[in-house]
Amino acid sequence: MNRDFFRPALLVLLAVIFTGVLAWLLPAWSNDFFNIRKMKWFTALKAPVVETDSLLQSAEPIEHTQKELRPFIKEIASMEMLPGATPLFDRTTFSKHRKQVRIAYYSDSIIEGDLLTAPLRYSMQNVYGGSGVGMMPITSIVSGFRQTIRHDFSKNWETISFMSHGKNDVSLGITGYTFIPRPYYLAQQSIEVNPADTLFVADSLASSKIKEAKTETARFYVDYNPWVEYKAVDIAGGAESFDQIRLFYSHASDSSYIRVSYDSGSYQTICLREGTELQELDLSPTSPVKAIKIEFAANDPIRVYGVSFDSNKGIFVDNYPIRGYSGMYFQRIHSNVLSEFQKYLDYRLVVLQYGGNISNPKVTDYSNYKTAMIRTIRHLQESLDNVPILIVSVQDRSIKDSAGYKTSPDIPLLVKAQSEVAAETGCAFWNLYEAMGGYNSMPGYVNQNPPWAGKDYTHFTRRGADHLAELLLDFLKGEE
Numbered sequence: 001m002n003r004d005f006f007r008p009a010l011l012v013l014l015a016v017i018f019t020g021v022l023a024w025l026l027p028a029w030s031n032d033f034f035n036i037r038k039m040k041w042f043t044a045l046k047a048p049v050v051e052t053d054s055l056l057q058s059a060e061p062i063e064h065t066q067k068e069l070r071p072f073i074k075e076i077a078s079m080e081m082l083p084g085a086t087p088l089f090d091r092t093t094f095s096k097h098r099k100q101v102r103i104a105y106y107s108d109s110i111i112e113g114d115l116l117t118a119p120l121r122y123s124m125q126n127v128y129g130g131s132g133v134g135m136m137p138i139t140s141i142v143s144g145f146r147q148t149i150r151h152d153f154s155k156n157w158e159t160i161s162f163m164s165h166g167k168n169d170v171s172l173g174i175t176g177y178t179f180i181p182r183p184y185y186l187a188q189q190s191i192e193v194n195p196a197d198t199l200f201v202a203d204s205l206a207s208s209k210i211k212e213a214k215t216e217t218a219r220f221y222v223d224y225n226p227w228v229e230y231k232a233v234d235i236a237g238g239a240e241s242f243d244q245i246r247l248f249y250s251h252a253s254d255s256s257y258i259r260v261s262y263d264s265g266s267y268q269t270i271c272l273r274e275g276t277e278l279q280e281l282d283l284s285p286t287s288p289v290k291a292i293k294i295e296f297a298a299n300d301p302i303r304v305y306g307v308s309f310d311s312n313k314g315i316f317v318d319n320y321p322i323r324g325y326s327g328m329y330f331q332r333i334h335s336n337v338l339s340e341f342q343k344y345l346d347y348r349l350v351v352l353q354y355g356g357n358i359s360n361p362k363v364t365d366y367s368n369y370k371t372a373m374i375r376t377i378r379h380l381q382e383s384l385d386n387v388p389i390l391i392v393s394v395q396d397r398s399i400k401d402s403a404g405y406k407t408s409p410d411i412p413l414l415v416k417a418q419s420e421v422a423a424e425t426g427c428a429f430w431n432l433y434e435a436m437g438g439y440n441s442m443p444g445y446v447n448q449n450p451p452w453a454g455k456d457y458t459h460f461t462r463r464g465a466d467h468l469a470e471l472l473l474d475f476l477k478g479e480e
Helices: 003-025 041-045 052-057 067-077 109-114 117-128 335-345 367-383 411-425 432-436 442-446 462-476
Strands: 100-107 134-136 149-153 157-161 177-181 184-193 212-221 227-232 244-250 257-262 268-271 279-282 291-296 303-310 314-321 347-353 389-392 398-401 404-407 428-430
Touching: 067 100, 067 347, 067 389, 100 109, 100 117, 109 117, 109 314, 117 314, 117 462, 134 314, 227 303, 244 335, 291 303, 335 367, 367 389, 367 411, 389 411, 398 442, 404 442, 411 428, 411 432, 432 462
Parallel strands: 100 314, 100 347, 347 389, 389 428
Antiparallel strands: 134 303, 149 227, 157 177, 177 303, 184 212, 227 291, 244 279, 244 303, 257 268, 257 291, 398 404
């Protein structure tokens, strides 16, 4: 380069340095017209870095006692035990015996495949009896992953959930889903379109042969009726056969019907009860069966909510996962539907374990989340006649930085917000984050041999979920 470049550049650099030094030396001064702030160039460069980890570790959640769970614990402790079983709870002060206790366990993908709920169900049924996995949905994206029951279904179902948009007028069922039989199914298909003509295309003949690939949701009509099939599995948390079977539905017409087959036998046709309100249909066989298949009319858009597998006595834990769901806006299950389900299922405890899908390392304020969750819980309390609710905090979740994996900086803040929600609504609270070991505990789960958590540093393996079930039982027994 020549001197004509360097000289002006040098002059500009010197001017910048002089201005900066002058601004740094000038004192702050203000008058009625304008203010001059003292510049702190070098001080800013040396500004201490806030230690985020230590700051967030001080975000202590509200301490909770077991008092909100006492009605639930009292009812379990009053149940008759199986011969030779060791009681989970002290029953010396209770004389009334309850025949059945049912728990609704809501969460996101953390409990998919009956994780956590299966070992919890198994531990309780081993003491207090009960046969069956509880409520089952009609379709499930993880049916192949769940081991406690075999679950198959046809494609031609419309599935509506908390994650469905534009369906707020359709109430969800107690499972968090509503299923509608259809003569078609929806799927993504690729289409090819010619690009629009443009002045920038030089060769119109060549451009007309260029295709753009796009996808769209298309309907594929079928010539068979929608169906669902369940098979018993003799495994911990499952059942070797089906004793009591109940179908829940609504919006049937005077011509609505289903066809039912037990153990691959011949079908029998059963007429449904007309009406828009929730209906319970008892499909219990005369003797236990190992499989049931239910067929619905493709052109009859009734609303189907699920099938319950249980018995007259014992404890039942219903597994209700909704992948990607935050736990907010349970108002999608309308109050009248919740109340009607409660009449049939009689829940004695509702568990809400959420947080993973709203956790964000950049968030430092969860006040909006608190407001929405309080509305959700008030809705559940009013609709379910104040059944005790247990809020389970978000688990530890790690993010990766230059130093390795560590707790996402928002997790302690989210746990604190959840403890405050529980306090303001009169719910019980279990700090799962703390029970795991607190800050930076997730890497220990991932590095277990065999692992207790996956390489995403968020989800648990079956072994890890079994461990969480043990921790939850300890909490319920007051042994934490």
